[in-house]
Amino acid sequence: MFARVLGETTKLGNITLPCGVQVNIPTLFVHRDQEIWGNNANEFNPERFSEGVASSTDGKFGYFTFGFGPRVCIGQNFAMLEAKVALAMFLQHFTFEISPSYVHAPYLVVTLQAQYGAQVILRKVA
Numbered sequence: 004m005f006a007r008v009l010g011e012t013t014k015l016g017n018i019t020l021p022c023g024v025q026v027n028i029p030t031l032f033v034h035r036d037q038e039i040w041g042n043n044a045n046e047f048n049p050e051r052f053s054e055g056v057a058s059s060t061d062g063k064f065g066y067f068t069f070g071f072g073p074r075v076c077i078g079q080n081f082a083m084l085e086a087k088v089a090l091a092m093f094l095q096h097f098t099f100e101i102s103p104s105y106v107h108a109p110y111l112v113v114t115l116q117a118q119y120g121a122q123v124i125l126r127k128v129a
């Protein structure tokens with residue numbers, strides 16, 4: 004959820020919002036919006052990004068995990084690089100599969116989390 008306080012009276016679609024109003028942008032809902040992502044918006048489907056974000060949203064603006072505009076995350080490139088290096092190192096040494104005990108129960112506490120944890124079975128690559 005992003006929060007912004009309007010510095011001036013602002014027109015948002017058909018609505019005119021006065022200066023000083025706080026606008027909250029619910030990332031979770033935008034990232035699950037079927038008008039942007041299609042009927043399978045709620046499915047975990049990393050393949051949707053295989054041709055880049057723009058083609059998965061039909062060019063609509065609907066993906067901002069690191070924010071956007073002048074206050075976009077300054078650690079974005081670092082975080083992406085770090086995640087890729089960590090994942091590559093991990094996959095060099097382990098295979099993994101989701102445990103049968105895993106219960107899919109995402110819930111939101113600042114970030115989206117697995118309510119009962121994400122149990123994974125690791126196997127060392129020989």
Ligand code: HEM
Pocket residue numbers: 005006067068069070071073074075076077078079081082
């Ligand atoms: C997966 C990792 C990360 C995610 C998802 C993330 C997400 C975000 C988001 C959404 C914002 C914008 C908040 C807003 O507009 O209200 C933000 C801002 C920021 N992030 Fe990150 N971030 C990540 C990693 C990092 C790292 C590694 C650093 C520093 C090394 C960092 C430093 C910052 C800073 C300083 C801001 C404030 C920028 C400003 O207000 O001008 N972030 N981040």
